[in-house]
Amino acid sequence: MLNPYIPVLILMAVAVAVAAGMSVATSLIARIFRLRRPNPIKSQPYECGMTPIGGARVRFSVKFYLVAMLFILFDVEAIFLYPWAVVHRHLGWLGLVEMGLFIGILAAGYLYLWKRGAFEWD
Amino acid sequence: MDGEEQSVVVELIIALVKIALVVAVIMVLVPFLVWGERKYVADVQVRIGPNRVGPFGLLQSLADGIKLMFKEDILPGHVDRVLYFLAPIVMMIPALCVMAVIPFGNQITLFGHTTRLVVTDLPVGILYVLALTSLGVYGVVLAGWASNNKYSLLGGLRSSAQMVSYELPMGLAIVAALMISSAKGGEMSLVSIVEAQKDGFWNWNFLWWGIGFLPFLMYWICGIAETNRAPFDLPEAETELVAGYHTEYSGMKFALFFLAEYANMLNVGAIATTLFCGGWHSPIPIEILPKSMGLLKALGPVFWFSVKVGFFIWAYYHLRATLPRLRYDRLMGFAWKGLVPLALVNILIVATIITLGYREKPVPPSTSQRPASQAVGMAGQPGPGGF
Numbered sequence: 001m002l003n004p005y006i007p008v009l010i011l012m013a014v015a016v017a018v019a020a021g022m023s024v025a026t027s028l029i030a031r032i033f034r035l036r037r038p039n040p041i042k043s044q045p046y047e048c049g050m051t052p053i054g055g056a057r058v059r060f061s062v063k064f065y066l067v068a069m070l071f072i073l074f075d076v077e078a079i080f081l082y083p084w085a086v087v088h089r090h091l092g093w094l095g096l097v098e099m100g101l102f103i104g105i106l107a108a109g110y111l112y113l114w115k116r117g118a119f120e121w122d
Numbered sequence: 123m124d125g126e127e128q129s130v131v132v133e134l135i136i137a138l139v140k141i142a143l144v145v146a147v148i149m150v151l152v153p154f155l156v157w158g159e160r161k162y163v164a165d166v167q168v169r170i171g172p173n174r175v176g177p178f179g180l181l182q183s184l185a186d187g188i189k190l191m192f193k194e195d196i197l198p199g200h201v202d203r204v205l206y207f208l209a210p211i212v213m214m215i216p217a218l219c220v221m222a223v224i225p226f227g228n229q230i231t232l233f234g235h236t237t238r239l240v241v242t243d244l245p246v247g248i249l250y251v252l253a254l255t256s257l258g259v260y261g262v263v264l265a266g267w268a269s270n271n272k273y274s275l276l277g278g279l280r281s282s283a284q285m286v287s288y289e290l291p292m293g294l295a296i297v298a299a300l301m302i303s304s305a306k307g308g309e310m311s312l313v314s315i316v317e318a319q320k321d322g323f324w325n326w327n328f329l330w331w332g333i334g335f336l337p338f339l340m341y342w343i344c345g346i347a348e349t350n351r352a353p354f355d356l357p358e359a360e361t362e363l364v365a366g367y368h369t370e371y372s373g374m375k376f377a378l379f380f381l382a383e384y385a386n387m388l389n390v391g392a393i394a395t396t397l398f399c400g401g402w403h404s405p406i407p408i409e410i411l412p413k414s415m416g417l418l419k420a421l422g423p424v425f426w427f428s429v430k431v432g433f434f435i436w437a438y439y440h441l442r443a444t445l446p447r448l449r450y451d452r453l454m455g456f457a458w459k460g461l462v463p464l465a466l467v468n469i470l471i472v473a474t475i476i477t478l479g480y481r482e483k484p485v486p487p488s489t490s491q492r493p494a495s496q497a498v499g500m501a502g503q504p505g506p507g508g509f
Binding site for chain 2: 001005007008012015016020023026034036038043044045046052055056057064074082085087093096100103106120
């Protein structure tokens with residue numbers, strides 16, 4: 001029996017080869033045929049034809065960090081549901097009640113976040 | 123021993139052929155998907171769409187590809203070189219890899235070797251899919267950051283927040299799908315999930331007890347958001363962000379983003395088909411073709427799989443053609459205040475139905491060492507959803 005993970009490894013290698021090949025090899029081959037005339041205006045950041053004001057390394061909303069943190073929290077909890085989802089049919093009422101408790105605790109934290117306005121985007 | 127070694131080599135060759143097939147099909151299909159979308163959207167908007175290159179403009183995407191290859195490849199002076207080159211590659215790799223575990227057909231026998239039409243049947247298939255689809259966000263964020271352009275940065279940030287927010291309800295919808303298929307004897311492997319939905323469309327997961335439709339719809343909505351497609355295409359909202367994270371990209375690097383987006387659309391369609399719509403099973407379990415037509419018969423499931431994925435692709439086109447883009451705060455609110463609580467409630471409802479309707483004695487500790495497939499196999503009593 002072939003280990004089922006070996007084809008995955010091969011496919012990943014193929015994907016890397018295809019992706020890297022398309023962006024590197026084609027640009028190398030096509031360099032022979034292709035114009036390359038950079039000039040200062042052309043290599044400016046594109047801002048609809050206006051001269052860019054300041055750099056792109058600007059401050060952005062702290063909300064993005066909040067979303068990232070919430071995602072980590074809830075995604076880790078969601079992963080705990082997966083093993084239960086596969087076997088819970090064999091666990092009967094006990095499994096349901098226990099998972100109900102788990103989701104209940106999750107929901108309590110969720111409601112707290114909602115109350116504190118973590119999901120508002122203003 | 124020699125025979126066993128030989129069979130491993132044969133299996134390796136078969137795996138290589140299947141990998142080549144999958145990658146080739148994706149790469150060949152994408153240009154036609156792009157053409158199809160342009161044609162369909164044009165039709166909805168009472169335009170003609172591409173019609174100059176080749177019959178019905180079929181070769182338009184090919185012409186575009188050649189153009190992208192031979193036009194000047196602008197490398198802006200302000201970008202972070204390494205990440206700028208890396209981002210489209212990082213975007214493309216997971217898009218191609220997801221297809222590894224998706225069964226696109228039943229068994230097929232060629233030259234005396236029988237094999238399943240799936241690159242590999244991982245026992246943790248669905249986790250593999252989740253892991254890879256969540257890698258897609260890196261490409262977008264890296265591209266937005268490396269471009270060093272305000273629009274790109276905003277597009278990348280928006281996209282990261284959006285993809286991350288919709289990944290959560292997507293994961294929860296998949297939990298519900300897993301529970302539904304485990305009630306019918308499926309496991310985490312996608313092949314077993316498809317197998318659990320055999321014998322007619324009324325056994326497909328999205329029709330399960332009338333509630334299976336909810337996770338199906340949630341998965342589909344989240345899938346659209348994950349692929350950054352309309353009406354959730356805020357990362358590249360052209361009216362406000364030019365082209366979002368790929369504003370500064372040109373040439374083949376831009377083409378890679380494009381390819382990855384359409385490959386991801388195919389992936390989402392294929393996963394929705396596998397989890398909810400019976401995979402490669404035909405809607406009505408009637409054997410039309412006689413057994414003697416072996417090869418043609420083996421291609422029937424591939425046909426049904428393609429039809430179902432094609433339906434999802436059409437739905438992508440139609441949604442893009444008909445729906446306006448969402449506002450950003452509504453988009454995030456919809457994920458966090460709408461889909462997440464709905465998904466949690468849905469999980470509890472599904473769990474309650476299964477506990478009521480698919481009751482089974484708990485597995486005694488002494489026998490719990492058996493492989494899960496056997497433990498599932500002994501659940502013979504047909505539940506109310508089993509017909």
